[in-house]
Amino acid sequence: MIYLDHAAATPVDEKALEAMKPYFSEHFFNPSAAYLPAKKVSADYEAAKATIAHAIGAKASDIVITAGATEANNLAFTAVSGAPRKVPTSFRVLYLEMEHDSIRAVAKKSGGKPIKVLPNGLIDLNDLKTKITDETELISVALANNELGTVQPLAEISGIIREIKLDRLKRGIKKQLLLHSDASQALNLLDINVARLGVDLLTLNSAKIYGPKGVGALYVSHDAKLQPLTVGGGQENGLRSGTENVPGVIGFAKAVEIANEHLNGNRKKYASFRKMFLSELKDFELINKKHVLDNFIVLCFDGIDAERLVFLLEDKGVYVATGAACAASKGVKSHVLKAIGLSDSQITGSLRVSLGETNDERQIHEAAKIINEVVQAERKRIGHE
Amino acid sequence: MSKTVYVGMSGGVDSSVSALLLKEQGFNVIGVYMKNWSKDLPGMKCPWAEDLADAKRVAVKLGIDFEVWDFEEEYRKKVVDYMLDEFKKGNTPNPDIMCNQEIKFRLFLEKAIEKGADYIATGHYARIVDGKLARAVDGNKDQTYFLYRISEEALSHTIFPIGEMLKPDVKKLAEKHGLHNAYKKESMGVCFVGEVGMKDFLKEYIDVKSGEIREIESGKVLGYHEGAVFYTIGQRHGLYLDGEKGVVNDGMPYYVVKKDIKNNIVYVSKNLNHETIWTKKLRLKDVFLRVKTCFSSAEKGQVLVRLRHRAPLVSATFDGRTLHFESEIKRPAAGQSAVLYDGEICLGGGIIA
Numbered sequence A: 001m002i003y004l005d006h007a008a009a010t011p012v013d014e015k016a017l018e019a020m021k022p023y024f025s026e027h028f029f030n031p032s033a034a035y036l037p038a039k040k041v042s043a044d045y046e047a048a049k050a051t052i053a054h055a056i057g058a059k060a061s062d063i064v065i066t067a068g069a070t071e072a073n074n075l076a077f078t079a080v081s082g083a084p085r086k087v088p089t090s091f092r093v094l095y096l097e098m099e100h101d102s103i104r105a106v107a108k109k110s111g112g113k114p115i116k117v118l119p120n121g122l123i124d125l126n127d128l129k130t131k132i133t134d135e136t137e138l139i140s141v142a143l144a145n146n147e148l149g150t151v152q153p154l155a156e157i158s159g160i161i162r163e164i165k166l167d168r169l170k171r172g173i174k175k176q177l178l179l180h181s182d183a184s185q186a187l188n189l190l191d192i193n194v195a196r197l198g199v200d201l202l203t204l205n206s207a208k209i210y211g212p213k214g215v216g217a218l219y220v221s222h223d224a225k226l227q228p229l230t231v232g233g234g235q236e237n238g239l240r241s242g243t244e245n246v247p248g249v250i251g252f253a254k255a256v257e258i259a260n261e262h263l264n265g266n267r268k269k270y271a272s273f274r275k276m277f278l279s280e281l282k283d284f285e286l287i288n289k290k291h292v293l294d295n296f297i298v299l300c301f302d303g304i305d306a307e308r309l310v311f312l313l314e315d316k317g318v319y320v321a322t323g324a325a326c327a328a329s330k331g332v333k334s335h336v337l338k339a340i341g342l343s344d345s346q347i348t349g350s351l352r353v354s355l356g357e358t359n360d361e362r363q364i365h366e367a368a369k370i371i372n373e374v375v376q377a378e379r380k381r382i383g384h385e
Numbered sequence B: 001m002s003k004t005v006y007v008g009m010s011g012g013v014d015s016s017v018s019a020l021l022l023k024e025q026g027f028n029v030i031g032v033y034m035k036n037w038s039k040d041l042p043g044m045k046c047p048w049a050e051d052l053a054d055a056k057r058v059a060v061k062l063g064i065d066f067e068v069w070d071f072e073e074e075y076r077k078k079v080v081d082y083m084l085d086e087f088k089k090g091n092t093p094n095p096d097i098m099c100n101q102e103i104k105f106r107l108f109l110e111k112a113i114e115k116g117a118d119y120i121a122t123g124h125y126a127r128i129v130d131g132k133l134a135r136a137v138d139g140n141k142d143q144t145y146f147l148y149r150i151s152e153e154a155l156s157h158t159i160f161p162i163g164e165m166l167k168p169d170v171k172k173l174a175e176k177h178g179l180h181n182a183y184k185k186e187s188m189g190v191c192f193v194g195e196v197g198m199k200d201f202l203k204e205y206i207d208v209k210s211g212e213i214r215e216i217e218s219g220k221v222l223g224y225h226e227g228a229v230f231y232t233i234g235q236r237h238g239l240y241l242d243g244e245k246g247v248v249n250d251g252m253p254y255y256v257v258k259k260d261i262k263n264n265i266v267y268v269s270k271n272l273n274h275e276t277i278w279t280k281k282l283r284l285k286d287v288f289l290r291v292k293t294c295f296s297s298a299e300k301g302q303v304l305v306r307l308r309h310r311a312p313l314v315s316a317t318f319d320g321r322t323l324h325f326e327s328e329i330k331r332p333a334a335g336q337s338a339v340l341y342d343g344e345i346c347l348g349g350g351i352i353a
Helices: A014-023 A034-053 A067-078 A100-108 A125-131 A153-172 A246-261 A263-280 A308-317 A324-328 A336-339 A345-346 A361-380 B013-024 B048-062 B072-088 B095-114 B167-176 B189-205
Strands: A065-066 A093-096 A113-115 A139-141 A178-182 A203-207 A218-220 A296-300 A349-354 B002-006 B028-035 B065-070 B119-121 B127-129 B132-134 B211-217 B221-225 B257-262 B265-269 B279-291 B301-306 B314-318 B323-330 B337-342 B347-353
Touching: A014 A246, A014 B347, A034 A065, A034 A218, A034 A246, A065 A067, A067 A100, A067 A139, A067 A178, A067 A203, A067 A218, A093 A100, A113 A125, A125 A153, A153 A178, A246 A263, A263 A296, A263 A361, A308 A361, A308 B048, A336 A345, A345 A349, B002 B013, B002 B095, B013 B028, B013 B048, B013 B119, B013 B167, B028 B048, B028 B095, B048 B065, B072 B095, B072 B189, B095 B119, B301 B323
Parallel strands: A093 A113, A093 A139, A139 A178, A178 A203, B002 B028, B002 B119, B028 B065, B211 B265
Antiparallel strands: A065 A218, A203 A218, A296 A349, B127 B132, B132 B347, B211 B221, B257 B265, B279 B323, B279 B347, B301 B314, B301 B337, B314 B323, B337 B347
16 A cells, blocks of 8 residues: 555554553543542643643643644634624635635634635735735634645734734724634644744644544634633633543644654655655646645646546555545535636646655655556546557 | 447446446446435435545446536426425325436436437346336346336436346445445435435425324324424324323324325324225326326226335236225325336336325
């Protein structure tokens, strides 16, 4: 098997798995219980949260653990509570048009407006500037896109936001203006620091960085006032009630630790894999050329139906995707590729390859060879050759 | 030049094997997924995208072209709206029969012919013998009950590749060719709703209106229901009876025996022998005869009748309007179909009035 879909899921790192194990049975106690063994679990949990928080330059008390990135994204949007404005021209919530479905769905619920992207996949800052009005309270831009791997200039965006906030203060407008970013895809590839990025809310995801699924976190700055999505025992500063997922968070923290250790090594490795892979592939157009995470490769095979390639490659033990896994399961065309201006036939011909820790050099050569063969056979079948 | 056949592929094993067989027989095969319904219902995810992916995977494996034809609008109009109208009238229609008549063997056929098809094919268990619709070899799977209203024109352009096969052999063949879905459950259109979900489905489109449940013999109110249209004659589940102790809760179930749609009353009885449940006669409407057989009051014809999919065949005489049975049969719900056979041949049928 050659797995080239790390953007969809990653296997749990063995060390992370080992770290989790004792917390399923031996240290099973409820962290809120009074006796000492439970206190120990509580302390381990807090330490794990601190590890996660430190990785992004924050404190344990700044993050809320969630059951994954989708929940964290939903929680972030509670910063703009209340019913959506009736006015159709409301610019209260802005989001990048190529955001993940978990952002698009929740943003639409609050009447959000999309910000355009340029053909190179980067945010159209002019469009952002024109769309921010005195009404705007929340802007959501993913640090790295989940289909293209495009890394957005968040520091630049937060710079613009800072100026607008200053101007609002001068004019006596007190309305909040928060920047949220979903960093699910980037935690093991970019050195993330919330202060440097200037974000108020940041979503993290364990499942994409070789930690367990169903665990995520939301960094919440002191400026952001959120509403809980679940209420009860008041865990996570009252923002997410429910007994803590101790093994999940322990595993997440371990994955974060490992990711941090290998940050630069990983980038170099993936960059060299990417270069090698692209030099060996034939007859394709590279869609995500610049400003991307090193492990994301989006290929367009003109005149070919990439969905067929997915199945043909599956037959040869090579696993790839045509876009986000959740979009594929809904049978809709990629809104991300549409946003960067690809034609319908380009979108149909596009394949997403996301490299990761399960890959080695030999696999990359092998995958390039198999993809070349399969594409050639498919071209022949439909009579292009 | 090989003949071109468009095969409807649902992602299930039957249509997958049908495509496989046609390919092996040397046809130029094009697989088509008919997108008839995609809306999720509360608590029920419509599996269309998965079905589509399964169908496409098989097409890719077979190396055939694959297309998606969107019939959602027509399906909504011709099948779902018909179904809702019938339910509102108090009938229990069969959407699959309508889907075959209007979508698969009309729209699909027309579009395929337009695109240059010589034939269409589906994964139905049915045969065509001397140009006539005939029961499948696998008596347990025979689907002619759902096909009795498809047009002669459609039939003349249709191939049923698995009609001669037994289901276990179809599965084996699928496995042998690595068609992954050998164990997948079959599902099509709103059939994902199933029998259990039908009431929930209907509630999406028909307003809930509470009414009385009365015992037919005594007229006594035993409980309340959410709308007479949601109930079917013979039904015994989903009745919320809260009547006097010992009367209702003596362990004997109540059955729906009559619906008064106008006054929104559902009548029930414990009497399994109630006259509304058993009958020796069935009046049919919208009779559709496939074979030019003369049925009249003067010339009653001897036929075999199927009153539900997979129900045993019962012999009866038919005079063109009414079926006469030798002994009493359990009356199917109005709106269901009675399908007539002469041996293996499907003669047509009608809708129970």
